[in-house]
Amino acid sequence: MAGTNSERQLLTEGPVIILVEPQMGENIGMVARAMANFGLAELRLVNPRDGWPNEKAQAAASKADHVIEGTKVYDTLEQALADLNFVYATTARERDGFKPVRSPVVAAETLRARFRAGEGTGILFGRERWGLTNEEVALADEIVTFPVNPAFASLNIAQAVLLMSYEWMKSGMEDVGAVPFQAMGQTQSTKDQLFGLFDQLEDALDARGYFHPAGKKPKMIDNLRAVLSRRAFSAQEISVLRGVISSLDRFSRKNPRGGRFPADAKERQNDDSTGE
């Protein structure tokens, strides 16, 4: 199944998504897109209502062409599952039977472990209107169901595929808190940098008689430093703050009205500036 084309090589990655008798081409396309978003690529359709290929599915898939082009069609669910070792059935409602019911997190972890062990895995989704029959659920190994609002439990098929694909991708990450990028300069400043900010601000305020009466100055400084310490500023943030203080301290107002929040400006202390 793997080809020389790098996109085609994706086809062997992760669980197969199997849609039983899907009705709307748009939904098949949205399923393909959700799969591509989270690194899944092998889609199987059992007896799609409008045949295959399907122009509406291709349009709705956006750029997930590799999923649509690799989609396989089967006459029966048994044939679609034949080469797989372990399969989940998705269902929103309770079923009679002996199958374990798992959350998406546990199901994704199980699929990941079996995939790593070399097993062929799959996730089975039912028809838009009424899901899977009990006979179809019986062909799967376990059931996965979503923690939805009991008062509003109707997930559509593309949403259900999206959530399982998302959990699949998360299951491959060492840390669920990991993110693909991080802001620059998140390292907290040194204390020396923080103390420089204290000194600058306190000097600028002192020059304006802010610490008044004099007997309260130590307490006022404590409070001010507590405010500045609590957010663990980075060096860059301190640099920005010091620039702001410098500007406020050294220059007077060019334009006594206006700015982004004019309503606030009215409440500010009136500063009759005379230019630079």
Place this chain on the structure above:
Amino acid sequence: MAGTNSERQLLTEGPVIILVEPQMGENIGMVARAMANFGLAELRLVNPRDGWPNEKAQAAASKADHVIEGTKVYDTLEQALADLNFVYATTARERDGFKPVRSPVVAAETLRARFRAGEGTGILFGRERWGLTNEEVALADEIVTFPVNPAFASLNIAQAVLLMSYEWMKSGMEDVGAVPFQAMGQTQSTKDQLFGLFDQLEDALDARGYFHPAGKKPKMIDNLRAVLSRRAFSAQEISVLRGVISSLDRFSRKNPRGGRFPADAKERQNDDSTGE
């Protein structure tokens, strides 16, 4: 904001979803539906392209009427955020700036903790085509981004809302492995029930000369019992299995061909049955 109608009371639950300049009514409706699926209810729109109310949004919302009816519209993002304490901005690409970047799991846990502490919280989503501006991101406290396939990173707005709403619901569950229902009869059988199965099957097989040659019988029984023990059958499953064995043991085949898997039937040992 809470009313006497039980649906309206939902409006104060969980983070507010804020869409900045949404373009397509269908997307707004899908967002409302995704929110309702996972127990969120307060939607705010900043300057929606096609005005409000929007018929296409109502149609796409399916039965999430309480979300659509409670939707509020604002002229500016500042106004939409004014009463909130803590806000996430969602973005797919790296931004300049000093804001922490969180995964959906961590963001949902943070929102849950702040919500429980009585803070007003929100999640900000940008325009369909090009997301949020840097100025808009700057109004949020932290950034949340999704662990998507780098080669195919385009989540649509309803999908992004769905994933955050889903993580919000999970963050309120004590155990992420919890499921809303569980199969009946998952309790493992007693050993006595299991031994009854062993006895019945071994007797039925012994009567057919299965344990041959006699010297290998202990090892064959060990192997057979290992197969039957490994899956931790429930009492109900054992009952089903014993019924199957009884049927195979006591009756002969009425119809020597056919069945669900006719291809397999050809390979079975030919059993020239003569009726009951």
